[in-house]
Amino acid sequence: MKFIYKYAFISLAFLFSCSEDFLNLAPISNRSVEGFYNSEQELNQALMGVYDGLQSTQTSVYAMLMKEQRSDNTFQQSLLYNFHSIIHFNESPENTQLYPAWSDLFESIYRCNIFLEKIEGVSFEDDQLKEQMKAETKVIRALFYFDLVRYFGGVPIVTKPLSITESLQYERNSIDEVYAAIIADLEEAAATLPQTYSSQDVGRITSLAAKALLGKVYLTKSGYPLNSGEWEKAKVLLEEVINSGQFEFFPQYSDVFNIANDNGKQYVFGFNLIQTLKEKVILFLEFRRLIILTEMTLF
Amino acid sequence: MKKKLLQTIMMLSKGFLYGLVFQMLVVNFTSVIQAKGQYKSIEEVTIRLSAPSLSIGQFFKEVERKTPFKFAFDNQRLDKSQIIRFDQQKGTVEESLIVAGKQLKLSFRQINNTIDVIKRTESEVKSISIMEMKPISGTVKDENGEGIPGATVLVVGTSSGTATDIDGNFSLDVDEGAVLLVSFIGYESQRVTVGNQSSLFITLSEDQSSLDEVVVVGYGTQKSRDLTTAVAKLSGEKLEDRTGTITRVDQALIGALAGVRVQEVSGQPGRPLSIKVRGTGSITAGSEPLYVVDGVPISGDLDNIAVGNIESIEVLKDAAASAIYGSRGANGVVIITTKKGTSGAPVVSIKTRYGFQQVAKTYDVLNRDEWIDFAVEERNNTYLLNGGDPNVPYDDRPGGSRINPEWISNPGSFPDTDWQALISRTAPIHNSQLSISGGTDNTTYNVYADVFQQEGVIKHTDYNRYSFKVNVETKIHERVKVGLNISPSFSIQNEADAEDVGGPISRAKFLAPIVEPHLGTVNTGGEPYTRTDILVNPLAWLEETDDETKRFRTIGSFYAELEIIKNLSLRNATSADYSTGNNSFYKTNNVNRDNGSYAQAATSLNTNLLNETLLSYSIGNENHDFTAIAGFSAQKFRNENTFSEVRGFPDDLVKTLNAGTELIAAQSTASEHSLLSYFSRATYSLNDRYLVTASIRRDGSSRFGGNNKWGWFPSVSMGWRVSEENFMKSVNVLNNLKLRASYGATGNYNIPNYGYIGSLSQTNYVLGDGTGSLVGGLSPSSFSNPELSWEKNNTLNLGVDIGFLENRFTLGVDVYRSITRDLLLNVPIPVISGFSSTLQNIGKVENKGLEFELGARVINTSDFSWRIDGNLSFNRNKVLELGPEGAPIPGFARGTSVTITQIGSPIGSYFLIPVAGVFMTEEELNSSPKSKTQNVGDLKYVDTNEDGIITDDDKQIVGKNQPDFTWGLTQTIQYKNFDLSVMAYGESGNNLLNESQGGAGRSHVGNVLGYWRDRYVSAENPGDGITPRAAVTSNLTTPSTFWLFDGSFWRIRNVSLGYNAPDVFLGNFRGAISGLRVYLSAENVFTKDNYFGNPQTGVRDNSLLVPGIDATNTYPLAKSLVLGLNITF
Structure with a gap:
């Protein structure tokens, strides 16, 4: 009988050896939101997330289709229904390229908003740096809204993180209001940002980049559909950029497409893509390859 | 196994005597x-x-x-x-x-x-x-050639008879011409007429419809007669002849059971199939059932499990049956039980099968002359459509419109390559099994080894598997039993990346026949008119792509069972399912479209540890029967993956990653989840007539949000064996009539690990001069949702089981309604919140259906028998609720939406613009609504919303991937020592969508499918009225019913012809060899369908929102012929 008790005991030991801790598992390969945004270092990581938004929003297929490809600078004879219709301005709301354009931009704007909210609660050794980081974020946010207003016209202006319920209550603002928000952000940032960075920080937004963007915003706003006629404002800003002596044209136009000239003299603002994204973009630049790529994946 | 177990008990214990007495009483003998x-x-x-x-x-x-x-x-x-x-x-x-x-x-x-x-x-x-009687002796054996001890041999019409001894031998004195009735529990009784022979050899076949059949129900077994839930069983014996051709366990279930739909999405050796039990009950959390192997709920699929060692496969279909598996039971549970040892002298069995396979069906494509004809017509039309000048010579026209004048003047100078034949082959297949089982009173064992070698019907693909199993059980004390079950297996699979969307299988259909087969891929030079630069030579692709996956898996458990008091036992099992996968991939520059040689290495490690304690109690007398179990289990899963890619190989000689010069990516990830469960089940039967079973499980999972960590999963089921009632005793024809009703709650816990935790993902950025350096960034990637929980399923099942004429004819009917609610959906939310969707429990889907299982022993004599087993199932799927506003969810293929999941329709219904043929005349063209630019000969779309123009708003639900009904039918005929079995199955009323149709009919890409022969050419030659003219327009890219096909089919899946050598035949070896069987087995003998490819395919089989999408790239199914030999010693 002793024997039996021993077995019974071992079995029962198994029964009670587990507890609720067994069910509380934390992610291994991901950090969770809880406990983040607490230090200067973490805010720096968050700011890199803000910058990362540029990679998807500026290099995706939609960014080409809805900006340059629609212009008369380029021509694309795509056999894909979705590409074809965007380029010819007869896309339907179901077009699968439109949604990512909208969602990537707003997801990136959310990163800006949560950063701007959370940075207020963290104390920095150098307040100047804190202000600079906020200004960088605002320029990026302005760029995203500038894309949105050009793609979709008036869009909701969101400047803080929203709950799901709050997000359901927002409506579209007018094109005018969106431009006003863009201009406000850019003006504020241009005043705060430094004109240059040390070599390891190249790729962050400078005051000249902010001014150049603001100039472009005024130029665009002065045309269709607002026709605001703010050409003079654009001229002042852009002349300041030109006369800064920081930039000059490459000897020939095609040099822009040479990877060796990345962040070269002609770049007012440019960013290096991380490796895998870069590959995709290089493929896109070669037009023949664009067709190959799409047929490969969709045939 | 259960039969052997029964024999053992009979033989070795007092049970033998009781059993004998029981049998005597049954036939009224003392x-x-x-x-x-x-x-x-x-x-x-x-x-x-x-x-x-x-x-x-x-x-x-x-x-x-x-x-x-x-x-x-x-x-x-x-x-x-x-x-x-x-x-x-x-x-x-x-x-x-x-x-x-x-x-x-x-x-x-x-x-x-x-x-x-x-x-x-x-x-x-x-x-x-x-x-005057003459002495006669004989042997009674089972189908495996093993003697049946304790079988009753009676002389019909007299009270004389005997029982067989331990080896199944008997002797008796009978009249000449007397008829013997040989019977044993669990076997079909047989009548044998005594002629002038002095010895008889009688083989009893197992009584498949027996009410005493033991059915595994999860944490225990039940007799078929006592079942009150919907459980389907496939006995391992039925698979015996097919183990040479069935690569994986999932294939065994094809067409075999009512309510279990297996889709053979691909014929790639070793590739998992898609199994759905009673329809699709989830939209995003997966529809695959839970697999339980020898009591261990395994992680992932049925990789590496040998078919030859399977004792039985049970499928728990209704929620009352699967509720004992709680939060994992909603998609049904497939329980696989492997063979175990039985005491007695060692039984050695050797089985070997060898055969050949071929592609079952090749695509009909144009040959050289047809293609040239098509290409000239298409290029001309396209050229003119784009405003080309008809006077420009053929050879001077631009790009894709250029026509080689030699095509017309001298077509014979071009090759006529059959690319599909070029990449396929007649491939051998081999399987050998060795099984040794036996034991003493206290110890039993089963040792098993299995080798499976399959070359693929597509060159450079294969699958080899080596599986082993050891099962030992021993009594270390009169009340304590311990056992070990361990099954290691190793497999090597070469896929050659054959199913890549632009890979060799699709290329073999679409590469033009005029391309020389030996041409390389890069800079072919030879033929400027077809795009071999992007259309990689399929044969080169197969030859120059290494894509090898090695898997090692061990499923094992150690258990101890203690009989605390009589009828009460405690069992503890510690089990593990450990598997590793190791993929090495290499592509030469030649087949990588001149993008440089490329290699990747991926590994995965999955561990699944389980500890389970089970208390079982049973008590009963002649009127009451009560059994109960209560258990506790803790299970933890961990998954680790690594992945790296490298480029820049100087040559193709060294293909491992170290030889590359440029690292593209290297990463490793890990994730875990855990499950704690308490469960209990009780069954009670009164007078063998009134049956009731109730079960309950409480599951807690790490995947569920903090506010919903634990869930209850109760079930109740009842049965009434009407045939046991006194008023039914006089109805002799009807020997079994049971009514069943069950209701239960189950869950689907396949939500992502950590899904409720708002997580941060890496969003890195590059800073610094020149190429800069990577700076780590982090951004929120999801909202936290502490409410997140499992999908909840409730199923009501009503059933009836009927047996006529001593169960010669049996019929089982089940009707069910299953509702899954709190579906795990990525609910779209306004992206201004920062996220496009959030994972929520919302939405509801219904599956209801009707299932029939029937069995008929039409003829049943000792020399000749004919048996029919059939199943027929109907399932209707309907979405009842979706997201907060019920917005439909579109599904995408070829970059455009082709399916819709909306309230009131089946999940993933095809949503396309209907086509009403082809524009035949100018008048018809001018008077009809058009899409884009259209001409005579183009597809005529239906303006369903009658707004005068064809747009996406004209899309309608035009079909579904779920069949109206599925069926399976097996006929087994046995004549003397020969037996023949024919198994057929089919599906009806389902559609599939071929997304390649959007780019069909373009000769500059290559070949086109055979239906283009019936195209519209001119008013005089209008074709079949369905196929448009040959011209590259943007027309076909419009998602329309031109992409949709009928997926109905039926197939003769297997034909087996076998011969069991009689003992006489074995001559002097009779003592050594107790059974010998030779057979021929053929798979996929014949298929009738209405589609040019595999109607069951689906490249996105994991996404239920876009089911049945064919990209014309899936591996073809094989037909095979196998010769098999079984020897038992």
Whole structure:
């Protein structure tokens, strides 16, 4: 009988050896939101997330289709229904390229908003740096809204993180209001940002980049559909950029497409893509390859 | 196994005696006496009785004591207290019997030393008969050639008979021409007529429809007669002949069981299939059932599990059956039980199969002349459509419109390559199995080894598997049993990246026949008119792509079972499912479209540890039967992956990652989840008529949000065996009638690990001069949702089981309604919140259906039998609720939406613009609504919303991937030692969508499918009215019903013809070899369908929102012919 008790005991030991801790598992390969945004270092990581938004929003297929490809600078004879219709301005709301354009931009704007909210609660050794980081974020946010207003016209202006319920209550603002928000952000940032960075920080937004963007915003706003006629404002800003002596044209136009000239003299603002994204973009630049790529994946 | 187990019990314990007595009682006998030797007649033997009057009981006893004779009589029909008065106390036995017979109206018949006592009817005068009997001996064996001990052998019409000994042998004295009835529990009884032979060899086949069949129900077994839930069973024996051609366990279930749909999405050797039990009950959390192998709920799929060692596969279909698996039961549970040892001398069995396979169906494509004809027409049309000048010579036209004048002047100078034939082959397939099982009273074992080698029908693909299993169980104490079950297996799969969307299988269909097969891929030079630069040579692709996956998996458990008191036992099992996968991939520059040689390495490690404690209790008497279990289990899963890619190989000689110069990516990830469960089940049966089962499980999972960590999963089911009621006893035709009703709650816990935790993902950025350096960034990637929980399923099942004429005909009918609510959906939310969707439990889907399982032993004699087993299932799927506003969810293919999941329709319904043929005339064209630019000969779309223009708003639900019904039918015919089995199955009413149709008919890309022969050419030659003209327009890219096809089919899946060598045949080897079987088995013999490819395919089989999408790239199914040999020692 002793024997039996021993077995019974071992079995029962198994029964009670587990507890609720067994069910509380934390992610291994991901950090969770809880406990983040607490230090200067973490805010720096968050700011890199803000910058990362540029990679998807500026290099995706939609960014080409809805900006340059629609212009008369380029021509694309795509056999894909979705590409074809965007380029010819007869896309339907179901077009699968439109949604990512909208969602990537707003997801990136959310990163800006949560950063701007959370940075207020963290104390920095150098307040100047804190202000600079906020200004960088605002320029990026302005760029995203500038894309949105050009793609979709008036869009909701969101400047803080929203709950799901709050997000359901927002409506579209007018094109005018969106431009006003863009201009406000850019003006504020241009005043705060430094004109240059040390070599390891190249790729962050400078005051000249902010001014150049603001100039472009005024130029665009002065045309269709607002026709605001703010050409003079654009001229002042852009002349300041030109006369800064920081930039000059490459000897020939095609040099822009040479990877060796990345962040070269002609770049007012440019960013290096991380490796895998870069590959995709290089493929896109070669037009023949664009067709190959799409047929490969969709045939 | 259960039958062998039964034999063992009978043989080795008192149970044997009880069993024998039970059988005797069933046929109303009290004694069966072995009769042997030389016999005297009752006329010759004298007896002196002790008293002038004796009761008949005393008289029989005295005769039996004083003479060699024994009496055989029906105890119930003979009153042994009746008194016989004898005139004389001394005389022959015959004289005394005559007296007894007269007084008590009995007649006696001497059969050797046995005296049969028969109640005489009034008309019978003769009271004594003496018959000349001849001795006969025989052996009763089961289908595996193993002797059946304790089988009853009765002479029909008499009370004489015997039982077989431990080896299944018997001897008996019978009349010539007598008929023997041989029976044993769990086997079909057989009648054998005794001719002039002196020895008989009788093989009993298992009674498949037996009510005593044991069914595994999860944490225990139940007899089929006591089942109150919907459980389907596939016995391993039915798969025996097919183990040479069935690569994976999932294939075994094809067409076999009602309510279980297996889609053979790909024929790639070793590739998992898609299994759905009773329709699709989830939209995003997966529809695959839970797999339980030897009691271990495994992670992932059925990789590496050998088919040859399977004892049975049970599918728990309704929620009441699967509720014991709680939060994992909603998609049904597939329980796989492997063979175990039985005590006795070692039984060694060797099975080997060898055969060949070929592509079952190739795509119909154009040959050289047809293609040239098509290409010239298409290029001309396209050129003119784009405003080209018809006077420009063919050779001077631009790009894709250029026509080689030689195509027309000298077509014979171009090759006529059959690319599909070029990449396929007749491939060998081989399977060998060795099984040794046996044991002593205290220890049993089963050792198993299995080698499976399959070359693919597409060159450079194969699958080899080596599986082993050891099962040992021993009693270390009279109350303690311990056991170990361990099955390691290793497989190597070469896929050659064959199913890549632009890979060799699709290229072999679409590469133009005029391309030289030996042409390389990069800079082909030879033929400027077809795009071989992007359309990689399929043969080169296969030859120059390495894509090898090695998997090692061990499923094992160690258990101990303690009998605490009688009927109460405690069992603890510690189990593990450990698997690793290791993929190495290499592509040469030549087949990588000149993007440089490329290599990747990926590894995965999955561990699944389980500890389980189970307390079982059972008690019963003749009226009541009660069993109960209660258990606790803790299970933890961990998954680790690594992945790296490298480029820049100087040559293709060294293909491992170290030889590359440029690292593209290297990463490793890990994730875990855990499950704690308490469960209990009780079954009670009253008078074998009223059955009730209730179960409950409480599951806690790490995947569920903090506010919903734990869930209850109860179930109840009831059965009424109407046929056991007294008022039904007189209905002799109907020997089984059971009504069943069940209701239960289950869950689908396949939500992402950590899904409720708002997580941060890496969002890195590059800063710094020149190429800069990577700076780590982090951004939120999801909202936190502490409410996140499992999908909840409730199923009501009603069923009836009927058996006629001693179960010669059986019918099972089940009707069910299953509702899954709190579906895990990525609910779209306004992206201004930062996220496009959030994972929520919302939405509801319904599956309801009707299932029939029938069995008929149409003819059932010892020499000839014919058996039919069939199943038929109907399932209707309907979405009842979706997201907060019920917005439909589109599904995408070819970059455009083609399916819709909306309230009131099946999940993933095809949503396309209907096509009403082809524009035949200018008038028709001018008077119809158009899409984009359209001409005569183009597809005519239906303006369903009648707004005068064809847009996406004209899309309608035009079909679904779920069939209206599925069926399976197996016929087994046995004549003497030959047997033939034919298995067919089919599906009806389902569609599939071929997304390649959006780019069809373009000769500059390559070849086109055969239906283009019937294209619109001109008003005089309008074709079939469905196929448009040959011209590259943006028309076909419009998602329309031109992309949609009928997926109905039926198929003769397997035909097997076998021969079981009789013992006579074995001659001198009879002692050594106890069974020998030779057979031929053919798979995929014949298919009838309405599609040019595999109607069951679906490249996105994991996404239920876009089911049945064919990109014309899936591996073709194979047909095969296999010769098999089984030897049992």
